[in-house]
Amino acid sequence: MSPKPVAAAFAAAGILFFVYPAIRPSGDDATAMASSAWLAGHSAAMVGFVLLGLAVLGLHQVLGDRLSLRAAAVTWAGAGLTLPYYGAETFGLTVIARRSLRDQAPAPMELAAEFRFGAVPVTMFAAGLLLLAAGTVMAAVSVWRSGTLPRWSGTVTALGFVLFIPQFFGPYPLRIAHGALVMAGGLWLAAAILNGRRGKPATGRTTG
Template identity: 60%
Template sequence: MTTPSSSRARLGAGSLAAAGVLFLLYPLVRPYSDETTLAGAQAMASSAWVAAHLFAVVGFVLLTLGLLALHRVLDRPLTLPAVVVTWIGVGLTLPYYGAEVFGLNVIARRALQEQDASLLALADEFRFGPAAVTMFGGGLLLLGVGVVLAAVAIWRSGVLARWSGVPLAAGFILFLPQFFGSPAIRIAHGGLIAIGGLWVAVEMWRARRT
């Protein structure tokens, strides 16, 4: 018979698995081009640009739900701080993604309409404004800390496989640096998070069946 706690754990496992897949789809679907040119404007104005960034947005939300379920499964001292820190990190990160999804898309469509690539300079004003960069960088740092705390809790728990939290933690530690990599590196990074999310999800699913 399925108990409410096991149902929540399975939903949480599903959330983590889906988050991992979405973080892989994000760099796979995202178009890449020189974003100072009209080709870059074409990329940012595309539906693929919007879809890719929305995949990441939903992935962040599902990550927080998955870590909450992990806290319910393990109930260790580090799991609640992991949830809280990760939620704060996601809250600080998502406004930046809103600008990427909607703001840059509008700018790019206007640049194409006017056939004026110089309008794309506004994208950097969105991205590198002091408040935006501080919130985004701080949010991703907190995300990394939160997922590392979860990985340490997994390692110490004796309930889930010790190494299962390591790929996910590594993926979020590297989330900020991967933005400076090539498309291949960014896709590989998405694959790392997908492996991490799926591995922890499988371990959580097994833990509630035993």
């Protein structure tokens, strides 16, 4: 994969992770979950997770070291565990919320709570986000060691995913600020890849 698609994937993923909280309703009630903004915001996040996996895989092809390959594998595993929860939040909760509003009955929303806080889905969700944090930290270390990209250019993206779980417990403006942080990290790394690899062949290094 050439640097341009890799940079585009990082940039697009970062932008989508900002779009997610920016357009998602701040509440978690039936009205919010039934809205088109809920669907659009969560869909943006899901596409962002997919693009992040592709971007980290592309980063390995740019850097060519073993650590970036491990980072790609861990990031893909994290995205795989995270996406089922987001899929249910995006589509399942919307159906439940719309039925609740249509029937003017709050009882169906109890199903939403059962899913969102169930032991299995929450455990998968948390494990996926922890793996995404680990994968992006590994990618940042690989960038730091590369000698071809600015050392700090992967750190903001890594910080964004390290903070992905904690930001859920803050006020909603903090969640939007977190989205801006992830976007800044994606754009910075995209620019670093374009500028750092311009006119340079892939290193093909296999050292750990």
